[in-house]
Amino acid sequence: MITFFDRLKGMIKKAESICIMTHRYMDLDGFGASLGLYEIIEKYNKNVFIITNKSEQDDSISKALEKITRKRKFSFIDSMEALDLATPHTLLIILDVHKKEMVEVPYLIDNVGSVVIIDHHIKGENIISDTDLDYIKTSVSSTVEIIVDFLKLEKQTIEPVVATIMLAGMYIDTNNFNIKTTTNTYLAGAYLMENGADNVVKQELFQENKKTFIRRQKLLKNSYMINENMILCMLDNNIHKGSELAKIAEELLQIEDVEASFAIGHVEKGIIGISARSLGKINVEKVMKQFGGGGHKTDAAARVEGQSLSKIKIKIENMLK
Numbered sequence: 001m002i003t004f005f006d007r008l009k010g011m012i013k014k015a016e017s018i019c020i021m022t023h024r025y026m027d028l029d030g031f032g033a034s035l036g037l038y039e040i041i042e043k044y045n046k047n048v049f050i051i052t053n054k055s056e057q058d059d060s061i062s063k064a065l066e067k068i069t070r071k072r073k074f075s076f077i078d079s080m081e082a083l084d085l086a087t088p089h090t091l092l093i094i095l096d097v098h099k100k101e102m103v104e105v106p107y108l109i110d111n112v113g114s115v116v117i118i119d120h121h122i123k124g125e126n127i128i129s130d131t132d133l134d135y136i137k138t139s140v141s142s143t144v145e146i147i148v149d150f151l152k153l154e155k156q157t158i159e160p161v162v163a164t165i166m167l168a169g170m171y172i173d174t175n176n177f178n179i180k181t182t183t184n185t186y187l188a189g190a191y192l193m194e195n196g197a198d199n200v201v202k203q204e205l206f207q208e209n210k211k212t213f214i215r216r217q218k219l220l221k222n223s224y225m226i227n228e229n230m231i232l233c234m235l236d237n238n239i240h241k242g243s244e245l246a247k248i249a250e251e252l253l254q255i256e257d258v259e260a261s262f263a264i265g266h267v268e269k270g271i272i273g274i275s276a277r278s279l280g281k282i283n284v285e286k287v288m289k290q291f292g293g294g295g296h297k298t299d300a301a302a303r304v305e306g307q308s309l310s311k312i313k314i315k316i317e318n319m320l321k
């Protein structure tokens with residue numbers, strides 16, 4: 001039987017150059033998976049590049065980039081360089097996302113020879129069409145887990161720093177191996193440990209400055225139970241990063257009895273962001289869809305224009321009471 005990985009390998013061997021791209025606001029899962037895939041492709045002596053975007057970089061990604069560039073050379077390029085480099089013989093591999101509007105450089109898709117998607121999110125609308133190969137496996141915890149399976153098939157070892165970043169990606173997507181975690185997830189984690197993943201360095205990627213940490217704890221104080229198993233946190237009137245809302249929603253899952261959590265706050269002038277998380281029983285994607293958002297069962301978000309924080313709060317309360 002020809003597997004997905006066999007097909008992908010065939011395409012890698014045929015391509016003149018290979019570009020790896022993930023979603024905007026790249027996270028550690030997308031980045032870790034990119035690095036692991038890069039290692040495989042490099043073994044086939046191919047020109048391979050990873051697209052990164054400095055202006056939308058999370059602290060954890062900046063730290064990971066700093067750690068990795070100290071150890072070895074990867075070809076990181078920005079969107080413009082990617083467009084310059086794209087030819088009809090370029091293979092574009094899209095990781096951790098399958099919606100066109102969410103990828104780092106949407107118009108790159110129309111400027112390459114072939115496109116492959118590897119993702120673990122539930123298929124939504126606006127899936128990138130005309131791909132040459134798809135691997136969207138929603139039972140898997142993270143894109144890193146898929147790439148680890150590929151590395152294992154290739155019997156390939158990776159560098160400790162890459163293993164560390166990949167492990168960090170698995171931690172993010174599983175909320176510390178709590179959500180969507182299966183036997184294979186632990187086996188992938190074990191593979192990364194065998195390759196020298198360092199838990200201390202991994203934690204360093206997640207560390208943040210004291211001010212940010214304390215500010216979040218203060219915001220968390222505003223949270224309250226909407227019903228017997230759902231909690232909501234309404235932030236203040238300042239503008240917050242979307243990733244901050246996500247972190248708050250994630251932290252709320254640590255509270256006793258909580259099955260699902262919601263964080264709402266201003267993410268831009270006139271735009272309210274909602275971030276939702278679930279332990280697995282409650283489908284928060286369904287809730288976010290009602291606000292025009294999306295994501296997956298345990299992890300979803302929405303952006304709402306022209307409404308007040310308290311209006312959104314009441315809407316969520318009424319929906320879930």
Ligand SMILES: [Mn+2]
Pocket residue numbers: 029030096120142143173
């Ligand atoms: Mn992911």
